[in-house]
Amino acid sequence: MTYPSFSAGDILTAADMNAVGLWLVKTQTIGSAVSSVTVTDAFSSTYDNYVITVAGGAHSTGGQVMTISLGAATSAFYYSMVYTSWNNTVTAAGAANVANIVYVGDADTTGLRARIEVMSPYLAKPTGFSASVRNGTFYGGTTNGLHISSTSYTSFVLGLSGGTMTGGTIRVYGYRN
Amino acid sequence: MTPEEYKTLYPQDSVYIQVDDTERLMTDDEYEAWVDQCVYNINHPLP
Numbered sequence: 001m002t003y004p005s006f007s008a009g010d011i012l013t014a015a016d017m018n019a020v021g022l023w024l025v026k027t028q029t030i031g032s033a034v035s036s037v038t039v040t041d042a043f044s045s046t047y048d049n050y051v052i053t054v055a056g057g058a059h060s061t062g063g064q065v066m067t068i069s070l071g072a073a074t075s076a077f078y079y080s081m082v083y084t085s086w087n088n089t090v091t092a093a094g095a096a097n098v099a100n101i102v103y104v105g106d107a108d109t110t111g112l113r114a115r116i117e118v119m120s121p122y123l124a125k126p127t128g129f130s131a132s133v134r135n136g137t138f139y140g141g142t143t144n145g146l147h148i149s150s151t152s153y154t155s156f157v158l159g160l161s162g163g164t165m166t167g168g169t170i171r172v173y174g175y176r177n
Numbered sequence: 178m179t180p181e182e183y184k185t186l187y188p189q190d191s192v193y194i195q196v197d198d199t200e201r202l203m204t205d206d207e208y209e210a211w212v213d214q215c216v217y218n219i220n221h222p223l224p
């Protein structure tokens with residue numbers, strides 16, 4: 001069998017399945033008028049690296065962005081967001097040793113949008129983050145973050161810079177080790 | 178924006194914290210901290 005192209009009726013062997021790189025770990029529906037969503041049992045020893053996506057739903061007012069933190073941690077998050085106001089002038093924002101990583105997704109009245117790469121959250125080592133953000137006609141940027149701690153985490157908290165969100169789906173995928 | 182103005186927009190009994198499939202209202206301390214953080218973010222927009 002020529003991976004990754006299959007034909008109807010093909011038998012999937014262990015070798016074929018072991019070559020699958022991305023697995024859906026968990027799906028979480030966002031409730032109504034929530035300021036944050038904690039997703040438990042998202043990280044484990046099965047995977048070292050993850051991608052979290054958010055789609056659908058809506059923000060109460062728009063013009064806000066998503067944030068992320070790990071477990072019950074409220075400090076030691078560092079981030080940098082480099083952006084332009086949809087032009088060629090590069091500007092940046094960032095913070096050191098704060099409660100969460102900001103600018104990891106869009107929180108708009110038209111929908112919630114995020115794709116957050118999370119590196120080594122379950123390992124007892126610092127956790128890396130890579131994400132992007134778009135805030136309407138204001139700006140678009142890329143965000144890199146780090147949580148400097150030797151703690152192992154199984155959960156994360158997806159929050160907002162302000163306001164509330166309703167609906168939408170959070171999906172957690174693990175990259176096969 | 179002031180915290181009082183923000184509380185008018187988002188009364189304490191209208192904002193929830195979600196853990197997996199369970200939602201609950203914020204405690205007084207959680208609500209005050211959330212309002213302060215939101216107001217700070219609104220009053221400090223990107224340059």
